[in-house]
Amino acid sequence: MDLTRLIRPNILALAPYSCARDEFKGEASVYVDANENPYNNGLNRYPDPRQWKVKELLAPIKGVRPEQIFLGNGSDEAIDLVYRVFCRPGIDNVVAPVPTYGMYQVCAEINDVEYRAVPLQDATFALDVEAMAAQVDDYTKVIWLCSPNNPSGNAYNEEEIENFLTRFCQQIVVVDEAYIDFSSVPSMVSKLDRYPNLIVLQTFSKAWGHAAMRLGIAMASEEIIGYFNNVKYPYNVNELTQQEAVKVLGNVEKKNRQVAEILEQRDILRELLLTLPCVEKIYPSDANFLLVKVSDAPAIYNYLAGQGIITRSRHKVQLCFNCLRITVGTPVENVTIYNALKEF
Numbered sequence: 656m657d658l659t660r661l662i663r664p665n666i667l668a669l670a671p672y673s674c675a676r677d678e679f680k681g682e683a684s685v686y687v688d689a690n691e692n693p694y695n696n697g698l699n700r701y702p703d704p705r706q707w708k709v710k711e712l713l714a715p716i717k718g719v720r721p722e723q724i725f726l727g728n729g730s731d732e733a734i735d736l737v738y739r740v741f742c743r744p745g746i747d748n749v750v751a752p753v754p755t756y757g758m759y760q761v762c763a764e765i766n767d768v769e770y771r772a773v774p775l776q777d778a779t780f781a782l783d784v785e786a787m788a789a790q791v792d793d794y795t796k797v798i799w800l801c802s803p804n805n806p807s808g809n810a811y812n813e814e815e816i817e818n819f820l821t822r823f824c825q826q827i828v829v830v831d832e833a834y835i836d837f838s839s840v841p842s843m844v845s846k847l848d849r850y851p852n853l854i855v856l857q858t859f860s861k862a863w864g865h866a867a868m869r870l871g872i873a874m875a876s877e878e879i880i881g882y883f884n885n886v887k888y889p890y891n892v893n894e895l896t897q898q899e900a901v902k903v904l905g906n907v908e909k910k911n912r913q914v915a916e917i918l919e920q921r922d923i924l925r926e927l928l929l930t931l932p933c934v935e936k937i938y939p940s941d942a943n944f945l946l947v948k949v950s951d952a953p954a955i956y957n958y959l960a961g962q963g964i965i966t967r968s969r970h971k972v973q974l975c976f977n978c979l980r981i982t983v984g985t986p987v988e989n990v991t992i993y994n995a996l997k998e999f
């Protein structure tokens with residue numbers, strides 16, 4: 656794959672902004688290079704623009720090199736950067752399955768990039784590779800895959816994704832693994848060296864329990880990450896977030912314990928809900944939520960909201976008629992949902 660053919664010409668030619676903290680590496684005793692206030696309050700200095708402390712802790716956990724990691728203000732920043740690095744506004748297009756995570760389309764529209772949505776297969780939410788291939792042309796720069804997929808909950812298996820990466824080797828394939836810690840399917844991160852067109856997205860917002868911290872992860876070849884670094888805002892991850900991320904990464908066991916608990920609760924919640932007459936079907940889930948087909952989604956959504964229980968209605972989303980997406984909560988929350996629905 657010739658990566659430079661996929662990069663927007665203006666990004667290829669870009670001389671990136673060089674900030675004060677990019678030009679000097681290491682420790683000094685006097686910093687008078689960035690017009691900061693010299694009085695130490697813990698936050699008076701600009702943060703590390705490349706977040707090396709966080710990346711050095713994260714890299715061995717993910718089995719990649721720190722240079723293969725981009726960190727951003729949530730995965731949403733990485734999603735937006737995919738468009739800004741690869742897609743020429745008004746010219747290029749991207750292909751994605753539907754239903755899937757809404758931000759891919761919103762960011763496409765913001766960047767004036769045509770978004771070609773291809774329905775997943777009815778009832779199973781399996782990929783329709785041929786239908787996707789039919790939408791790919793010379794102007795297709797990116798193909799989005801979310802696995803496990805939001806809102807359907809299913810993960811595509813490894814072999815399926817590898818076939819996909821080979822078939823669409825002239826495009827960038829982004830695999831959004833926001834829910835990978837809850838999945839029985841392994842991460843594609845271990846395949847990065849084999850597929851130069853692969854970008855894997857992950858996040859601290861779900862399994863790691865830090866949605867408020869706003870830290871998203873993109874992993875890819877050093878070459879692709881280099882372009883992301885050139886285009887991102889210089890200080891895109893603030894100091895408080897970097898400090899908290901260092902703490903969070905020091906306690907992988909806590910994350911693993913909570914994931915195990917949530918997986919147990921996912922089964923319990925499924926069994927409870929399946930006993931209810933208003934529940935018609937619950938789709939298999941490789942994530943921390945259940946897509947639940949109910950008898951009357953709008954009515955049940957409103958009823959639950961009236962009880963102070965907020966679910967996500969996917970009723971108006973293609974292939975999700977009468978479906979509510981319910982996040983697995985604490986044991987008490989899960990029983991509360993069940994008890995409320997029993998009274999519907």
Ligand SMILES: *Cc1c(COP(=O)(O)O)cnc(C)c1O
Nearest residue numbers: 729730731756805833858860871
């Ligand atoms: C929740 C979610 C994310 C996380 O986004 P952040 O900006 O990192 O909080 C990313 N992708 C998908 C599919 C999600 O459902």
